[in-house]
Amino acid sequence: MLTSMTGFGKGEAKNRYAKVCIEIKSLNHKYFDMMARLPVGFYVFEDRIKSGIQKQISRGRINIALEYEDFTKSGANACVDMPAARRYTQLLRELKKSLNIAGDVTLQQIMSLPGILVYKQAKSGVEHVWPLIKQALDNAIRHLMVSKHEEGKILKKQLVSVSSEIAKSIKSIKRFSEELKKQYKNKLAGNIKALTGNKKVYNPERLEEEAAIFIRNGDIAEEICRIEAHIKAFKKALSNQKELGRHLDFIAQELSREANTIGAKANSFKIAKETIKIKSMVEKIREQTQNVE
Numbered sequence: 001m002l003t004s005m006t007g008f009g010k011g012e013a014k015n016r017y018a019k020v021c022i023e024i025k026s027l028n029h030k031y032f033d034m035m036a037r038l039p040v041g042f043y044v045f046e047d048r049i050k051s052g053i054q055k056q057i058s059r060g061r062i063n064i065a066l067e068y069e070d071f072t073k074s075g076a077n078a079c080v081d082m083p084a085a086r087r088y089t090q091l092l093r094e095l096k097k098s099l100n101i102a103g104d105v106t107l108q109q110i111m112s113l114p115g116i117l118v119y120k121q122a123k124s125g126v127e128h129v130w131p132l133i134k135q136a137l138d139n140a141i142r143h144l145m146v147s148k149h150e151e152g153k154i155l156k157k158q159l160v161s162v163s164s165e166i167a168k169s170i171k172s173i174k175r176f177s178e179e180l181k182k183q184y185k186n187k188l189a190g191n192i193k194a195l196t197g198n199k200k201v202y203n204p205e206r207l208e209e210e211a212a213i214f215i216r217n218g219d220i221a222e223e224i225c226r227i228e229a230h231i232k233a234f235k236k237a238l239s240n241q242k243e244l245g246r247h248l249d250f251i252a253q254e255l256s257r258e259a260n261t262i263g264a265k266a267n268s269f270k271i272a273k274e275t276i277k278i279k280s281m282v283e284k285i286r287e288q289t290q291n292v293e
Helices: 043-054 082-099 107-111 123-128 130-196 204-217 221-240 245-265 269-289
Strands: 007-014 018-027 032-037 060-070 078-080 117-119
Touching: 007 130, 018 130, 032 043, 043 060, 043 130, 060 130, 082 107, 123 130, 130 221, 130 245, 130 269, 221 245, 245 269
Parallel strands: 032 060
Antiparallel strands: 007 018, 018 060, 078 117
């Protein structure tokens, strides 16, 4: 199943003692990268949270935010980080002196600085919260995957549509290529008659040889065959393969390479026009596959 790298999931879990709320946002990224915003004292769970997410997601930039509400929390759990407060006070006094600012450092100034007022929870208490965190995490991941799969369905439709457009252009190129061979042969015969003044070509073997040289130099049958094979593999991969992003991007690169070769070899405005269409479609594929996991 095609899965988008973009999605959002939210999960909650609570009991009579506490409540945990987790939000996960997934964005495009070449590799797996997780950024976690956790309450003080909860970073001991970061590796477990990362492991749980990686079981479902292979790549993408994951932003996770955890909110914890302790129904039993009281003012007794709050404390002041005295060493930090003393250091802040010293730095503020030195700054005022350096800038020649009158007045002493106030309590309000100190308390507004980060890390002064902290909430300390017993280690055993924090560890006891893990089952609640895991429940909220599982719920968030489940909703995230639903979101990613829904967007993946839309992406799949778009990619199938674009690959079908490429297939149409290839059919047109095949038709134009056959027409070009006939046109060149007829034009060559006409030029010979005009130069010699004869109404009949007396050396048709030589005419066939010249036409064959032109056809060989501008032959694009091999490139057309490879593009058709790539499109077939592309559509098959959309339905059957996991971790599609890199594989689809590789196929898109091959399509682009073959299209460039066709454009360079085929001496035809009509074929060049269809080649430009194919290259435009390939760019759309490459843009969209950047969002495929």
